[in-house]
Amino acid sequence: MTKILLFGKLREDVGQSSIEFAGFSQGTVGELRSALVTSDIGDTETFIAGQALVAVNQTIVDDTHPVLPGDEVAIFPPVTGG
């Protein structure tokens, strides 16, 4: 079980600001993406597989980065501040 925070359009598409995702406990960010794409969390698969950014412990990381139990994981669209 991994808690995933969602922001922006992704939060709105899923309809929740965080999800408890049972399909993943630990592995790499790439493996988390793959697990999410094959899961049923609304119409967001393409988005999660493609352009969505992943932050682990509040740092944006690439697909090789590990996700360990207890890490703070967040997925969101490319940022548009400023």
Next chain:
Amino acid sequence: MISVQQEDFDVGLEYQKLRLNSQNEGAIVFFSGLVRDMNADGKVQSMLIEHYPGMTEKVLTNIANEAKGRWDLQQLQIIHRVGRLQAADQIVFVATTSKHREDAFKACQFIMDFLKTQAPFWKKEISDEVGQWVEAKSSDQQKLADW
């Protein structure tokens, strides 16, 4: 100093604080960003800015520290607003002070370029009560290569 806030800010007041705190600085550079009232699809009445509390402050602190490492800066300030804003409202303020203008100019632009592509804010433009999430621009991403 870094602040993520709902409240508006007063550029004149922020400038005076930097000036009065200055010690042998010869340059203050600042940028302020506003809500535009038009986008490609027409008129924008208001904007919602969402952020990731905690990570936002962490990223802005990292960007500020990177700027301080690259240039000779005395003071540095970043203010970014969140929540609901109206057309022409102020969104962001970045100020740098230095002995010389070149460092202050470059650092201010560097901070804005990285803020736009790294700091976790998301804008939603609202027109006639219909919201549209702003999409990230590849041109913003390309600017990072200049640094």
